[in-house]
Amino acid sequence: MSPLSRRSFLGLSIASLPAWAAEKPALRYLQPADAGYEDARRPFNSCILLKPALIACCRTEADVVAAVRHAKDAGLPVAVKSGGHAFHGFSLNEGGLVVELSGMNNRLLEQGSYRFSAGPGLKLRDCYSWLLARGRLLPAGSCGGVGLAGLTLGGGYGxxxxxxxxxxxxxxxVRMVNGNGEIRDSRDEPELLWACRGGGNGNFGIATSFTFETQAAPPNLATRKFTAKGLDASGLARLLERWFEIAATLPDPCFSAVILNGSQATVLLTSTESADGPAFAAATKSFSQAGLSSKGSLTKPLASSIGRYEGRPGPLPFDNVSAGFYRSFADLQSAAAGICATVRETPGLIFQVNTLGGAITRAAASAYPHRGFPFLGELQxxxxxxxxxAKLAAGHASVRQALAAAGIRRHYRNYPDPRLENWQDAYFSGTYARLQALKAKLDxxxxxxxxQSVRLPAV
Known part of the structure; x- marks a missing residue:
């Protein structure tokens, strides 16, 4: 098979492209024997061994158009890779074409409005550093190597x-190239913007540029880490329950997470306001009374604080999935003892819960359907x-089964689990049929x- 000639696309309107996409270096297609193929294929999860037949290394929107039209002519399925952090390889495929977007990492901040335009391949660490140097913030996660596209399309919390x-x-x-190789713009199709606000990636098009409103960057981030060691399963469960109670009282500028790993519990508390403020001080006192110890708080400029939470660099082997959304500890109560016992006896297994709520509950309706849940769990x-x-795999399965038995049915699309049977409702409860209608229109x-991409309505 030969790539579709770029001459076929000279009729594309250059005026329709973003200003930063005007230059069009030659589109490269890589096959498995080519130099650079493995670098372009490499996912964050080293267990993913999928081998696409072709990787289109795109640098412009016109490249993406050409790649999708070539795939259509050749009868190849298309997967989309920006950062390669898809936990279970959804950014790759076997024997198809992968549109690789790491070269589309452009960025622009408008004077006055502070609107931020960026390419889908911009890495989060670069997004943070570039905006913070200009006094602005795009609220996002913490993993520095994740691509902006996948993060945004699935929701993006932190x-x-x-x-x-x-x-x-x-x-x-958002601008997007659909499954027919046509350029679509949410300014002309508001439904596209609705879907891209939490409807997941790799469904019906390839996003080529994003525009965001930004926030004035808080000057500092206050953090404090608490730990309790040598806990038995009941001690872990009691501390987990107490964390839920304390975390539910936190004001919006505060974030917290509880991490259970072996016989240790770790609690993270952060705030964009002072560690000496009443809310941070009250939470610190409560966590201390719950039996957690701490070496003290740390307040640093936001730009230097973010890097502490980037996580381990990849590639590395892992099996991470959503552990569900919760309204309170009551949702987990029937499963907590078993989960804590399994985590304590299974080296390498981590159960984590993070705070949501706050401004998430007040945002406009979108394809992200979980705004009423103030907590999100992760199983790692x-x-x-x-x-x-084998023991780790068995422990992982045991926790997943305990969550299902407890009635945990809602899950975060950016932490997918390929073993979920009713993933459509788990990720997109109440919004899936609307996403399917857009799929039928665009792809x-x-x-x-x-x-686990959105299916056509008839499938």
């Missing part, structure tokens, strides 16, 4: 979400190399797909 909202809540415009498994150890041939 330390600042309770104060400012999700990343997708700040999205005001890490090991050194090769296949997942009627189901060209752009992965194992």
């Amino acid at each position: 330390l600042f979400s309770r104060e400012f909202g999700l990343t997708c809540d700040h999205l005001t415009q 498994a890490y090991w050194e190399k090769g296949k997942i150890p 009627p041939g189901d060209r752009i797909r992965h194992p």
Whole structure:
């Protein structure tokens, strides 16, 4: 098969492209034997071994158009890779075409309005550093290597979400190449903007540029870490319940997470306001009374604080999934003892719960359907190399089964689990049929797909 000639696309209107996409270096297609293929294919999860037949290394919107039209002519399915952090390989495929977007990492901040335009391949660490140097913030997550596209399209939460909202809540415009290789703009199709605010990625098009509203960057971030070691399963469960009670009282500028790992519990508390303020001080006192110890708080400029939470660099082997949304500890109560016992006896298994709520609950309606849940859980498994150890795999399965038995049915699309049976409702409760209608309009041939992409209505 030969790539579609770029001459076929000379009729594309250059005026329709973003200003920063005017230059068009030659589009490269990589095959498995080519130099650079493995670098372009490499996912964050080293367990993912999928081998696409072609990787289109795109640098402009016109490149994306050419790649999708080539895939259509060649009868190839299309997957989309910006940062490669899709936990279970949804940004790759086997034997198809992958549109690789890391070269589309442009950025522009408008004077006066502070609207921020960026390419889909911009990495989060670069987004933060570039905007913070200009006194602005796009509220997002913490993993520095994640691509802006996948983060935004699935929702995007982190330390600042309770104060400012999700990343997708700040999205005001998106341009996309649909499954037929046509350029669409949310200014002309408001439904596209609705869907891109939390409807997930790789469904019906390839986003080529985003425009966001930004926030004035808080000058500092106050943080404090608390730990309790040597806990038995009942001690872990009691501390988990107490964390829920304390976290529910936090004001919007505060974020907290509880991490259970072996016999240790760790609690993170952050705030864009002072560590000496009443809310931070009250939470500190409560966590201390719950049996957690701390070496003290740390307040640093926001730009230097963000890097502390980037996470481990990849690639590395892991099996991470959503552990569900919760309204309170009551949602977990029937499963908590079993989960804590499993985590305590399973090296490499981590159970974590993060605070949501705040500004997330007040944002405009979008394809993200979980705004009423103030807590989100994560189940993580890490090991050194090769296949997942049998004991770790069994512990991971045990926690997933306990969550299902407890009635936890809602899950976060950016933390997908390929083993979920009713993933459509789990990720998109109440919004899935509307996403399907847009799929039928933009990608009627189901060209752009992965194992949990939005299905055509008839499928």
